[in-house]
Amino acid sequence: MKLYTYFRSSASYRVRIALAYKGLAHESGYVNLPKGEHREDAFRAVNAQGLVPALEDGGRVFIQSLAIIEYLEERYPKPPLLPSSPADRAYVRAVSGIIASEMHPLNNLRTLRHIRRAFKLDDEGINTWYRHWIAEGFASLEALVGRFSGGVYCFGDAVSVADVCLVPQVYNARRFGCDLTPYSTLVRIADGLRADPAFARAAPEVQPDAK
Numbered sequence: 001m002k003l004y005t006y007f008r009s010s011a012s013y014r015v016r017i018a019l020a021y022k023g024l025a026h027e028s029g030y031v032n033l034p035k036g037e038h039r040e041d042a043f044r045a046v047n048a049q050g051l052v053p054a055l056e057d058g059g060r061v062f063i064q065s066l067a068i069i070e071y072l073e074e075r076y077p078k079p080p081l082l083p084s085s086p087a088d089r090a091y092v093r094a095v096s097g098i099i100a101s102e103m104h105p106l107n108n109l110r111t112l113r114h115i116r117r118a119f120k121l122d123d124e125g126i127n128t129w130y131r132h133w134i135a136e137g138f139a140s141l142e143a144l145v146g147r148f149s150g151g152v153y154c155f156g157d158a159v160s161v162a163d164v165c166l167v168p169q170v171y172n173a174r175r176f177g178c179d180l181t182p183y184s185t186l187v188r189i190a191d192g193l194r195a196d197p198a199f200a201r202a203a204p205e206v207q208p209d210a211k
C-alpha cells in the first residue's frame with residue numbers, strides 16, 4: 001500500500017490513524033499542499049480530484065478519507081473501527097459525517113484561501129470564520145457524544161471511525177486558537193487518544209514531511 005499524504009491534512013491524518021490502528025504497513029508519498037503539488041500533473045495522474053489522501057492498494061487508487069477508511073474496514077476488518085450493530089454503526093457514521101462532511105469542508109485549505117481572496121479577509125478574518133464553524137460543529141457533537149460515550153471513546157468502549165475523525169479536528173482547532181473550554185467531553189476523548197500508540201504514530205508533528 002502507498003498513502004499520498006500531507007502532514008497537516010486532517011483528512012490524511014484520519015487515514016494515517018486507521019492504517020496505524022489496523023497495523024497495516026504502507027509507504028508514503030508526500031504531497032505539499034501549500035506549494036500546490038496536489039495540482040501538478042504528476043499527482044493528478046494518481047488522483048484526478050487533486051486532493052489528499054489517496055491510497056494505492058491492490059493495483060487501485062482509493063480517494064476520500066471516509067471511503068478509504070470504509071474500504072480498509074471491509075478489506076482488513078481486524079481490529080474493527082465500526083461497531084457490530086447496524087444502529088451503532090449508523091451513529092458512528094453520523095458523528096464522523098458531522099466532522100468530515102460538515103465541519104472540515106468549511107475550514108480546509110482551499111476554502112480558506114478562496115474566502116481570503118474573494119472577501120479580502122486578513123488573518124483575523126480567516127480565524128474568525130474558522131472558529132465560528134468549529135464552535136457550530138463541536139457544540140452539537142459535545143451533546144451527541146455525551147449521550148453515547150463510555151468516557152474514553154466517542155462511542156461505547158472501543159475506538160471507532162468517530163474517534164479517528166475527532167482527534168484531527170481537535171488538533172486543528174487548537175492550531176487555530178479555538179476556545180475548546182465548552183467541549184470538555186470531546187477534549188477529554190481526543191487528548192486521551194493522542195497518547196494511544198496508533199494515534200501517536202499518525203500525529204502531524206512526527207510525520208517526515210513535517211520536518
